[in-house]
Amino acid sequence: MEFAIISTLNGVTYGLLLFMVSAGLTLIFGMMGVLNFAHASFYMLGAYVAYAVSSIFGFWAGLIVAPIVVGLTGMVVERYLLRRVHAHGHAHELLLTFGLAMIIEEMIKLFFGDFPVNYQMPDYLRFSAFSVYGTDYPFFRLFIGATAVVMFALLWGLLTRTRTGIVVRAAERLPSMAEALGHNIPIVFMCVFGAGAALAGLAGAVAGAFYPTNPNMGLELGVIVFVVVVVGGLGSLKGSLLASLIIGLFSSFAVGLDWSVASILDLVGLGGWAHSIGGLLTLELSSVSATIPFALMLIVLLVRPAGLMGERN
Amino acid sequence: MASMRNLILMAAVLAVLLIVPPFLGLGWQNALVNILIASLFALAFNLLSGQAGLLSFGHAAYFGMGAFATLHLMLAVEDGLGFPTPLLPLAGALAGLVVGLVAGYFSTMRSGVYFALVTLAFAELFHSLTPHLQGLFGGESGISSMRMPWQGIIFGSVLEVYYLTLGWVMLSILVLWAYTRTPFGRLTLAIRDNEQRVRFLGYNAHTAKMVIFAISAMFTGVAGALQAISNETANYALFGSQISAQVVLQTFVGGATIFFGPVVGAVSFTLFAYLVSDLTRSWLFYQGLIFVLVMLYAPAGIGGVVQHHMRSLRRADWTGLAKPYALAALGALLVGSAVIYLTETVAVLFGEEYSVNLRNAAGAYPGYHLFGLSWSPVSPLTWLVPLVLAGVGAVLLFKVRGTIAAKWEAMGRPETESTKAPDAAKLKGGAA
Numbered sequence: 001m002e003f004a005i006i007s008t009l010n011g012v013t014y015g016l017l018l019f020m021v022s023a024g025l026t027l028i029f030g031m032m033g034v035l036n037f038a039h040a041s042f043y044m045l046g047a048y049v050a051y052a053v054s055s056i057f058g059f060w061a062g063l064i065v066a067p068i069v070v071g072l073t074g075m076v077v078e079r080y081l082l083r084r085v086h087a088h089g090h091a092h093e094l095l096l097t098f099g100l101a102m103i104i105e106e107m108i109k110l111f112f113g114d115f116p117v118n119y120q121m122p123d124y125l126r127f128s129a130f131s132v133y134g135t136d137y138p139f140f141r142l143f144i145g146a147t148a149v150v151m152f153a154l155l156w157g158l159l160t161r162t163r164t165g166i167v168v169r170a171a172e173r174l175p176s177m178a179e180a181l182g183h184n185i186p187i188v189f190m191c192v193f194g195a196g197a198a199l200a201g202l203a204g205a206v207a208g209a210f211y212p213t214n215p216n217m218g219l220e221l222g223v224i225v226f227v228v229v230v231v232g233g234l235g236s237l238k239g240s241l242l243a244s245l246i247i248g249l250f251s252s253f254a255v256g257l258d259w260s261v262a263s264i265l266d267l268v269g270l271g272g273w274a275h276s277i278g279g280l281l282t283l284e285l286s287s288v289s290a291t292i293p294f295a296l297m298l299i300v301l302l303v304r305p306a307g308l309m310g311e312r313n
Numbered sequence: 314m315a316s317m318r319n320l321i322l323m324a325a326v327l328a329v330l331l332i333v334p335p336f337l338g339l340g341w342q343n344a345l346v347n348i349l350i351a352s353l354f355a356l357a358f359n360l361l362s363g364q365a366g367l368l369s370f371g372h373a374a375y376f377g378m379g380a381f382a383t384l385h386l387m388l389a390v391e392d393g394l395g396f397p398t399p400l401l402p403l404a405g406a407l408a409g410l411v412v413g414l415v416a417g418y419f420s421t422m423r424s425g426v427y428f429a430l431v432t433l434a435f436a437e438l439f440h441s442l443t444p445h446l447q448g449l450f451g452g453e454s455g456i457s458s459m460r461m462p463w464q465g466i467i468f469g470s471v472l473e474v475y476y477l478t479l480g481w482v483m484l485s486i487l488v489l490w491a492y493t494r495t496p497f498g499r500l501t502l503a504i505r506d507n508e509q510r511v512r513f514l515g516y517n518a519h520t521a522k523m524v525i526f527a528i529s530a531m532f533t534g535v536a537g538a539l540q541a542i543s544n545e546t547a548n549y550a551l552f553g554s555q556i557s558a559q560v561v562l563q564t565f566v567g568g569a570t571i572f573f574g575p576v577v578g579a580v581s582f583t584l585f586a587y588l589v590s591d592l593t594r595s596w597l598f599y600q601g602l603i604f605v606l607v608m609l610y611a612p613a614g615i616g617g618v619v620q621h622h623m624r625s626l627r628r629a630d631w632t633g634l635a636k637p638y639a640l641a642a643l644g645a646l647l648v649g650s651a652v653i654y655l656t657e658t659v660a661v662l663f664g665e666e667y668s669v670n671l672r673n674a675a676g677a678y679p680g681y682h683l684f685g686l687s688w689s690p691v692s693p694l695t696w697l698v699p700l701v702l703a704g705v706g707a708v709l710l711f712k713v714r715g716t717i718a719a720k721w722e723a724m725g726r727p728e729t730e731s732t733k734a735p736d737a738a739k740l741k742g743g744a745a
Contacts, residue, residue, distance in 0.1 A: 090425070092612055095561070096608045098558070098561065102600070106601055111663050226433065297430070298435065
């Protein structure tokens with residue numbers, strides 16, 4: 001029971017963090033059809049900007065400045081780089097973001113070194129929110145989760161309840177029609193890209209204070225964010241939230257479970273045979289926990305490429 | 314005429330590759346082996362990405378499979394199996410083919426971005442699973458073996474490995490080139506350009522794409538096998554996204570629309586890594602920068618630029634172009650040096666060594682040495698140098714760009730040139 005509760009809590013907060021990063025990615029894909037390989041780099045950039053700013057002006061300043069800086073970076077990338085290669089097709093856009101991801105990572109290494117930096121939450125946030133079964137549960141995990149929930153509510157409200165949201169959704173569905181109606185679609189694209197990047201930057205600023213901040217953090221999260229976006233459905237915000245929670249919960253549960261195909265076969269009396277075969281059959285769930293998301297992604301892509309909540313196209 | 318010239322050029326390259334290496338040092342011989350392997354890898358990758366227009370982000374999977382299959386065969390040879398050492402890459406080819414058939418069957422069910430994602434998922438699946446499979450992949454440390462002698466050849470020296478690699482790479486390149494001449498090779502291009510039409514003509518596009526995928530994976534497997542023979546070891550890192558990324562970079566910088574484009578990319582990147590990685594720790598940064606610049610300003614890659622000039626060799630007004638080209642080169646040189654200067658300065662000023670000096674200097678900013686000169690971070694000269702370099706270079710480039718474009722425009726476009734990006738039309742992001 002203790003394991004279940006702790007794992008659920010950790011899984012939900014981790015899932016919400018994943019959602020913060022993937023929300024921008026899925027928005028950008030839904031609108032421009034660009035699979036942004038640099039998105040996780042924006043997340044890392046957010047953490048490092050927040051670290052640099054917070055070491056001088058304090059934690060909260062970092063939290064505010066990071067999304068702004070990263071958002072502006074995103075807008076510049078869209079306006080001056082992506083738009084230029086747009087004529088050459090989606091492959092080139094994808095390759096460009098891919099190159100950008102490399103550049104951002106190497107620049108971070110240039111300025112901050114190829115090792116983790118000491119980006120920490122302030123001491124007054126370092127307390128336990130409550131304790132479960134004698135274990136103190138850190139408040140900051142709840143803080144990460146709350147940031148994501150607030151962000152989701154704001155984003156959802158913005159997209160569905162405001163005039164801006166209507167324009168954005170129109171630009172997503174039928175860009176040329178929306179443009180014909182007099183809306184400045186290139187600006188909308190630039191702003192959406194910037195907003196998506198800013199969200200990733202905010203996620204980085206918040207999460208970097210809790211998880212290690214190092215030049216690999218973008219790469220580590222990058223692939224899993226792709227999984228989330230694909231499983232949820234490319235372009236679907238609700239799908240991303242659902243998929244983030246599924247992946248988050250799954251990864252926090254899987255590390256503590258030693259189930260394997262062999263142990264299931266034990267129940268029907270085939271365990272001995274499975275153990276003699278070894279290999280895949282005796283792998284424990286905990287050791288393949290990094291594999292399952294990719295298997296899930298593969299299955300979704302092959303069976304239902306639109307994802308859990310995406311629209312079929 | 315043109316084909317005759319190409320033939321002579323290729324014969325010359327082959328002769329150099331055959332004759333020169335014995336006179337080179339060990340480091341260069343090793344570098345050449347790596348260049349050959351990278352070239353084959355990029356060519357095999359480009360069969361799928363450039364020629365068939367299917368952008369794969371997970372070709373490390375087949376490279377790694379080829380390497381591991383070969384190592385297992387090498388282990389069997391060590392235990393007394395009478396398999397000739399020079400034929401070891403056949404194991405890599407077989408592994409690449411089989412895994413490629415399975416992965417290709419599933420991946421080619423999707424197209425565009427979704428295809429890229431499926432290939433990515435396959436590679437990541439292998440990358441995350443293989444460290445846990447002790448028997449087949451040797452866990453995290455991987456597996457190692459030794460090259461066994463065969464018919465008096467002991468395969469002990471790098472030179473012997475080099476000639477073995479050269480033989481296999483040349484054979485593979487020949488086959489890959491012959492492939493483009495077959496009806497199926499033409500079909501490959503047709504699938505890239507208009508898949509619907511191919512289907513309408515009565516071809517089974519899915520089967521065709523699966524076969525192309527498998528052939529590409531097979532030659533990738535050969536490249537992996539050669540790597541395994543050269544290194545005598547392999548671990549799960551071979552499946553990593555870095556390997557997949559590298560081949561994408563090399564291919565597109567070299568030029569995916571031209572047959573030998575990927576070779577250009579592979580050779581330049583491998584040489585770049587070999588030469589520059591000793592000089593500076595920021596070489597990966599420069600590599601990324603080069604890639605993005607090529608994507609922005611020469612979408613057809615270095616090979617595309619070369620081809621464009623080769624095609625207009627006779628009719629272009631070279632005397633008129635010489636001056637603006639020289640100015641452009643000068644401008645690029647100036648901007649380039651400014652970028653290098655700034656990058657290296659940042660690397661020094663934010664490095665660990667400098668931060669120690671800074672602490673010892675107590676408040677003052679100590680000077681540092683770079684490019685054989687000493688600089689002070691608070692002196693205006695330090696920051697004026699890159700500013701002037703970049704400024705002058707940028708103005709030059711900006712001015713000369715219009716001139717060059719106007720000159721080419723005045724000459725008109727060559728008839729045979731295709732400005733179409735390889736997979737521009739394909740990656741419209743549909744799950745069809």
